[in-house]
Amino acid sequence: PCVRAGEGWACRAVLAEGHQRTVRRVAWSPCGHFLASASFDGTACVWRRCGNGFEVVATLEGHENEVKAVAWAPSGTLLATCSRDKSVWVWEVDEEEQEFECVSVLSAHSQDVKHVAWHPSQEVLASASYDDTVRLYREDEDDWLCCATLEGHTSTVWAVAWERSGQRLVSCSDDRTLRVWQCAEPGDTAGTGTGDTGTGTRAPGWHCVCTLSGYHGRSIYDVAWCGLTGAVASACGDDAVRVFHEVPAGPAEPVTFALLTLHCSASVRSTSVEAEPSRRKSPSVSFSRHMSRIARAVLPVSFRE
Amino acid sequence: QAAAAHEQKLVVVSVSPQSRASLAAKCKLGLQETAQKLTKFLKSVHYVFDTTFSRNFSLLESQQEFLRRFQRQAHDKKALPMLASACPGWICYAEKTHGSFIIPHISTTKSPQQVMGSLVKGYFAEQQHLPPDRIYHVTVMPCYDKKLEASRPDFFNQEYQTRDVDCVITTGEVLKLLEQEGVALADVDPAPLDTMMGAAPGLGGHAGGGSGGYLEHIFRHAARELFGIHVGSIHYRQLRNKDFQEVTLERDGQVLLHFALAYGFRNIQNVVQKLKRGKCPYHYVEVMACPSGCLNGGGQIRLEGESSKEELQQVERLYRSLKAEVPEDNQAVRELYQHWLGGWGSERALSVLHTQYHALERANSALSIKW
Numbered sequence: 001p002c003v004r005a006g007e008g009w010a011c012r013a014v015l016a017e018g019h020q021r022t023v024r025r026v027a028w029s030p031c032g033h034f035l036a037s038a039s040f041d042g043t044a045c046v047w048r049r050c051g052n053g054f055e056v057v058a059t060l061e062g063h064e065n066e067v068k069a070v071a072w073a074p075s076g077t078l079l080a081t082c083s084r085d086k087s088v089w090v091w092e093v094d095e096e097e098q099e100f101e102c103v104s105v106l107s108a109h110s111q112d113v114k115h116v117a118w119h120p121s122q123e124v125l126a127s128a129s130y131d132d133t134v135r136l137y138r139e140d141e142d143d144w145l146c147c148a149t150l151e152g153h154t155s156t157v158w159a160v161a162w163e164r165s166g167q168r169l170v171s172c173s174d175d176r177t178l179r180v181w182q183c184a185e186p187g188d189t190a191g192t193g194t195g196d197t198g199t200g201t202r203a204p205g206w207h208c209v210c211t212l213s214g215y216h217g218r219s220i221y222d223v224a225w226c227g228l229t230g231a232v233a234s235a236c237g238d239d240a241v242r243v244f245h246e247v248p249a250g251p252a253e254p255v256t257f258a259l260l261t262l263h264c265s266a267s268v269r270s271t272s273v274e275a276e277p278s279r280r281k282s283p284s285v286s287f288s289r290h291m292s293r294i295a296r297a298v299l300p301v302s303f304r305e
Numbered sequence: 306q307a308a309a310a311h312e313q314k315l316v317v318v319s320v321s322p323q324s325r326a327s328l329a330a331k332c333k334l335g336l337q338e339t340a341q342k343l344t345k346f347l348k349s350v351h352y353v354f355d356t357t358f359s360r361n362f363s364l365l366e367s368q369q370e371f372l373r374r375f376q377r378q379a380h381d382k383k384a385l386p387m388l389a390s391a392c393p394g395w396i397c398y399a400e401k402t403h404g405s406f407i408i409p410h411i412s413t414t415k416s417p418q419q420v421m422g423s424l425v426k427g428y429f430a431e432q433q434h435l436p437p438d439r440i441y442h443v444t445v446m447p448c449y450d451k452k453l454e455a456s457r458p459d460f461f462n463q464e465y466q467t468r469d470v471d472c473v474i475t476t477g478e479v480l481k482l483l484e485q486e487g488v489a490l491a492d493v494d495p496a497p498l499d500t501m502m503g504a505a506p507g508l509g510g511h512a513g514g515g516s517g518g519y520l521e522h523i524f525r526h527a528a529r530e531l532f533g534i535h536v537g538s539i540h541y542r543q544l545r546n547k548d549f550q551e552v553t554l555e556r557d558g559q560v561l562l563h564f565a566l567a568y569g570f571r572n573i574q575n576v577v578q579k580l581k582r583g584k585c586p587y588h589y590v591e592v593m594a595c596p597s598g599c600l601n602g603g604g605q606i607r608l609e610g611e612s613s614k615e616e617l618q619q620v621e622r623l624y625r626s627l628k629a630e631v632p633e634d635n636q637a638v639r640e641l642y643q644h645w646l647g648g649w650g651s652e653r654a655l656s657v658l659h660t661q662y663h664a665l666e667r668a669n670s671a672l673s674i675k676w
Contacts, residue, residue, distance in 0.1 A: 061577075061581075062402065062570070062577075063402075064398070064401055066675075084675070089571075101575050101578075102570075102574040104571050105570040105571045142545070143596070221676075
């Protein structure tokens, strides 16, 4: 099936009055009534539907420079932002006041933080950074702390995505690999410990259980994990979107993923998606219209579910 | 080592009480012993002072500044809330991130480190019959941001081309020095303590916690001077977390004074946001960048084997163990105001003991976008 920009999609609103610089990422709240936007102007805005448009209900200030990402926790009462200032901030909504208060400033990374993503069901946060690591955070008494550092990538980690169960994470990097991480104790998503110890060891904490290398020709800028089928999609600087499916394996066997490649043509005004014939029934990958302007660079990827 | 490098100069080291408490906890000594042994260890330098002395000036000036601001709040919307100025982590962040909006609210009173700089390169230099550039002034501080503070252009003496504070070392860096020399502080003989003027007093402290006690001193002083109320012990009410607390002075159901402590950036952020929305209820906020305050500064010694909470509590216990003195009662401080600063509230006192801030313009070049 083809998805062409312009067909079946109409621009409903242009939100031009909130930011002074590049808008880097947007995120819908779980309830769908609010939209958060992260900007290079150093702020994140929260918008609410208002008639045919949207109005700003809050501006989250405090980061020292460009905000790279914003994400809503599944409960809808927490937001996370991350920035080139190396920090991750957690904000809480005050329902009555319709205000956002900063609950924690986490400075665990040593470099620019590119992305944040919440666990699908728990208040556990993951972040990806130019310092080559993924970090996890959880609440502890009256503050938040970094409870795990996932090391293994050899260059900037651009994004992370959680598996629907919350037991695994996938990260994508400048080093052209995807890495799948798993927590040794099921349910212990907030366990401590660091990453890559190879297969066979069962130390508690997060480990890299699968590294997909050799598939991508350039930096991988975004990754998504389908909540329905378990497929993993990547957006790469080599002009391709790739979808991987996990190969079924027994509990003691290593984790592997097999590749299903979808190509983007270089003339990106009309992008087409061709599936391998045997895979025609796979979930479709949706492309933002925005993507056509970025072409080889940042390429947001998400599953339409 | 500083002395070796600057043989022609008189070397003075000013030690902060927070650094001393951290060293005492690590070396398992009392505060007095630590002060005396540290003095001995540091002495290839000429003098070792305690910044508790200069803190008296910061507290007195802050108290007075608050009264001035309180009294002009009707016609100056930026007078209140007044925000503390002793923490350079907070100051640098405020200048960079909030700029000209927040600067009018920040107290102009210098920090104890910088007051000490002015005293050492000013009063003390004169007493020693030396120009300021013939003194090399080192401070020992609980954090790294104090190095940034010392390097501010506002604290550079143009006439003599010398800084008020030439070098800042952290508590941890002092420990490294001890280790490099193979010296255990406990084994060092005690030396008598130096003072800038007058006879050597015992070690003293100030009420109000490990970050200087600004809230408590300003609160008590304002209560007395503005409302004639004598405040005994101060009751704190914890808000969202342990680093955000408030204090009120009430009479007949009316709130006369409403102060807060805000430590750590998450709390600083919330205070600034309230301020921006015109919803800040406080007259004064003691703002500090480090959660749990200066005793928990980034340059303090991390003890091994104990949980960090316990080690911090030990440092706090030691710090609190000194008798609290009242700045107004310090004889040496009064004399300095009278004889060197031109009198209490004089133009010279204001010029020597206060500073200013500068909003930082952010680079906005589209060419430098990094995704």
